Amino acid sequence: GEDVEQSLFLSVREGDSSVINCTYTDSSSTYLYWYKQEPGAGLQLLTYIFSNMDMKQDQRLTVLLNKKDKHLSLRIADTQTGDSAIYFCAESKRDSSYKLIFGSGTRLLVRP
Amino acid sequence: ETGVTQTPRHLVMGMTNKKSLKCEQHLGHNAMYWYKQSAKKPLELMFVYNFKEQTENNSVPSRFSPECPNSSHLFLHLHTLQPEDSALYLCASSHGTGKTYEQYFGPGTRLTVT
Numbered sequence: 001g002e003d004v005e006q007s008l009f010l011s012v013r014e015g016d017s018s019v020i021n022c023t024y025t026d027s028s029s030t031y032l033y034w035y036k037q038e039p040g041a042g043l044q045l046l047t048y049i050f051s052n053m054d055m056k057q058d059q060r061l062t063v064l065l066n067k068k069d070k071h072l073s074l075r076i077a078d079t080q081t082g083d084s085a086i087y088f089c090a091e092s093k094r095d096s097s098y099k100l101i102f103g104s105g106t107r108l109l110v111r112p
Numbered sequence: 113e114t115g116v117t118q119t120p121r122h123l124v125m126g127m128t129n130k131k132s133l134k135c136e137q138h139l140g141h142n143a144m145y146w147y148k149q150s151a152k153k154p155l156e157l158m159f160v161y162n163f164k165e166q167t168e169n170n171s172v173p174s175r176f177s178p179e180c181p182n183s184s185h186l187f188l189h190l191h192t193l194q195p196e197d198s199a200l201y202l203c204a205s206s207h208g209t210g211k212t213y214e215q216y217f218g219p220g221t222r223l224t225v226t
Contacts (some may be wrong), residue, residue: 042202042219043155044114098210100157102155
């Protein structure tokens with residue numbers, strides 16, 4: 001199967017929290033990332049977490065890592081229409097020179 | 113504006129054409145990357161250059177030929193492509209490779225092969 005898996009689509013109402021989930025298969029992953037891609041643009045790094053951490057918070061973004069289940073999530077608090085985009089989960093490992101392995105992306109639609 | 117520019121933004125080419133994609137970064141980075149983004153598929157790393165030297169070729173067909181004349185410029189030369197090569201081609205750069213250096217992406221070139 002895929003190294004990194006994500007659900008394809010998520011729709012939330014403006015002001016609600018969004019939770020985007022990701023699973024990965026390689027327990028030796030060193031870093032896990034969340035990227036955002038807006039229409040017509042490249043990818044923008046939102047945040048990353050080292051594999052020995054459980055949680056990282058950055059303003060409206062909270063990343064949770066469950067190493068046992070190989071599950072990563074991105075929570076966006078107070079979701080705004082400007083948060084509508086595709087969100088990519090990615091992993092990297094020291095033994096593959098930290099190449100990024102991406103999931104297929106989750107399209108987040110924020111409804112007014 | 114990420115400091116990584118790509119031209120052209122859109123390209124339509126026939127299977128017998130030869131064209132080139134250009135990427136330029138104004139960030140003083142030493143590593144540059146080509147990625148392919150196809151519909152409903154994960155982003156695929158194609159090539160990596162570090163200090164102008166190719167350090168990664170991810171089993172890319174020879175009809176894609178990269179060139180990195182200096183650390184600021186990266187080209188992808190295209191010839192005799194197939195319709196399945198239609199995709200968004202993204203360029204990225206970073207300070208280096210081998211650690212968790214943040215990669216800065218350009219907006220991409222939308223390629224359509226007819």
